[in-house]
Amino acid sequence: xxxxxxxxxxxxxxxxxxxxxxxxxxxxxxxxxxxxxxxxxxxxxxxxxxxxxxxxxxxxxxxxxxxxxxxxxxxxxxxxxxxxxxxxxxxxxxxxxxxxxxxxxxxxxxxxxxxxxxxxxxxxxxxxxxxxxxxxxxxxxxxxxxxxxxxxxxxxxxxxxxxxxxxxxxxxxxxxxxxxxxxxxxxxxxxxxxxxxxxxxxxxxxxxxxxxxxxxxxxxxxxxxxxxxxxxxxxxxxxxxxxxxxxxxxxxxxxxxxxxxxxxxxxxxxxxxxxxxxxxxxxxxxxxxxxxxxxxxxxxxxxxxxxxxxxxxxxxxxxxxxxxxxxxxxxxxxxxxxxxxxxxxxxxxxxxxxxxxxxxxxxxxxxxxxxxxxxxxxxxxxxxxxxxxxxxxxxxxxxxxx
Numbered sequence: 001x002x003x004x005x006x007x008x009x010x011x012x013x014x015x016x017x018x019x020x021x022x023x024x025x026x027x028x029x030x031x032x033x034x035x036x037x038x039x040x041x042x043x044x045x046x047x048x049x050x051x052x053x054x055x056x057x058x059x060x061x062x063x064x065x066x067x068x069x070x071x072x073x074x075x076x077x078x079x080x081x082x083x084x085x086x087x088x089x090x091x092x093x094x095x096x097x098x099x100x101x102x103x104x105x106x107x108x109x110x111x112x113x114x115x116x117x118x119x120x121x122x123x124x125x126x127x128x129x130x131x132x133x134x135x136x137x138x139x140x141x142x143x144x145x146x147x148x149x150x151x152x153x154x155x156x157x158x159x160x161x162x163x164x165x166x167x168x169x170x171x172x173x174x175x176x177x178x179x180x181x182x183x184x185x186x187x188x189x190x191x192x193x194x195x196x197x198x199x200x201x202x203x204x205x206x207x208x209x210x211x212x213x214x215x216x217x218x219x220x221x222x223x224x225x226x227x228x229x230x231x232x233x234x235x236x237x238x239x240x241x242x243x244x245x246x247x248x249x250x251x252x253x254x255x256x257x258x259x260x261x262x263x264x265x266x267x268x269x270x271x272x273x274x275x276x277x278x279x280x281x282x283x284x285x286x287x288x289x290x291x292x293x294x295x296x297x298x299x300x301x302x303x304x305x306x307x308x309x310x311x312x313x314x315x316x317x318x319x320x321x322x323x324x325x326x327x328x329x330x331x332x333x334x335x336x337x338x339x340x341x342x343x344x345x346x347x348x349x350x351x352x353x354x355x356x357x358x359x360x361x362x363x364x365x366x367x368x369x370x371x372x373x374x375x376x377x378x379x380x381x382x383x384x385x386x387x388x389x390x391x392x393x394x395x396x397x398x399x400x401x402x
Contacts, residue, residue: 008012016211030191045159056144056240077105116152117227118148121225121226122217123214126196136319140227144225145162145164145227146164159227162175162176169194169209169210173195173240174196174199176237177237177240177244178190180237181265186264194248198243198248202247205247208243208282211281211282212239213229215283219284219304219383219384219386220233234288234289235284237269238271238291239279241268242262242275243279244261245259245261245262246275249276253390254290258275259386262274269289271289271290273291273293274295276294277293277296277297277298277299279298280299283299283301283302284305284383285305286304286306286307289318290307291305291310292309293310293322294312294313294317294322296320296321297323297324298322298323299311300326301328303329303331303383304382304384306384307334308335309334310336311323312338314338322340323340323343323355324342325343326346327345327346328345328380329347330345330383330388332347332348332350332351332388333351334351335353335355336354337355338354338356341355341357343355344359344363346376346381346382347360347364347365347376348364350373353365353370354367354369356370359372362370362376363376393397
């Protein structure tokens with residue numbers, strides 16, 4: 001291959017044995033994968049001279065590798081595959097669907113793109129263009145990560161370790177969250193194995209995780225990219241860690257370990273969700289700090305919760321003692337719901353409210369104690385609309401004040 005081709009580094013760093021590590025340091029190359037750092041031609045030639053001299057057989061294999069004709073490794077096929085980002089399909093972990101990536105994902109992928117993860121790819125665009133992909137969300141995440149490695153060299157190693165080196169989204173989520181949860185008493189490798197076991201034994205676990213990620217993409221205006229949600233969204237992280245604890249608590253009967261995970265999650269994210277609570281798929285937790293959800297609480301599918309939400313009991317009684325939240329409900333910042341009371345589907349509780357009585361379907365509630373101030377009319381549901389209004393304004397899209 002050409003000495004100036006950055007792809008050589010990507011392949012070499014995944015295949016050269018450990019004894020070569022000192023030589024990486026000699027030429028200034030990190031010992032982790034650096035997908036697209038633009039090293040000078042002189043450094044690249046020096047690297048090849050060193051490896052030629054010390055590992056001639058390995059370098060011969062590199063030059064005759066079956067990958068040498070793919071993705072610009074020899075300068076061919078430029079512009080067809082994500083190798084323009086500095087990461088080609090020489091990596092066996094690249095999804096097969098990336099070989100025919102639509103123009104949507106390739107837009108702005110060339111050298112002219114010099115900002116973050118590139119242009120935003122909406123959920124609608126993803127579903128419309130990646131109809132032949134086995135996992136369109138994973139394809140989008142990888143594409144954005146590759147752009148990020150190209151545009152932000154400081155993040156290249158992190159993006160490779162967290163996203164680009166993995167074959168599937170499940171493993172990427174497992175490695176990210178296990179790193180965030182590890183303690184001196186519970187190693188990241190142990191937590192990683194628990195995540196993989198949950199994904200393997202409960203196929204719905206991975207699908208629910210994807211729906212949670214899509215919910216954050218659609219409802220959080222601060223998250224422009226799927227890879228940003230995966231890497232940075234504390235609410236998404238806390239929710240997926242809770243789901244692992246819930247699987248251990250309800251599905252495996254490993255209550256002691258589940259409760260220990262709850263303690264770790266609370267310290268790591270400032271979110272205290274009992275592993276016995278039930279939270280439906282496609283939920284979105286924004287900011288997450290201060291969330292408290294009790295043992296017997298239930299949150300329906302596709303709900304949205306903001307920070308400082310409490311779903312608690314009214315005393316020290318045991319048994320079924322926590323709220324039951326319906327589908328598509330929006331709980332604003334600082335909302336407190338106490339007791340075993342139902343919150344109807346498509347209801348909205350405005351920020352700072354304290355709910356002590358049952359809430360009907362489509363009701364808009366506000367105040368301390370909360371009273372009905374409006375009715376939700378139309379739309380996909382308050383949880384999707386994410387409009388924190390009381391319904392009294394003229395022309396309000398949420399509802400009209402009673």
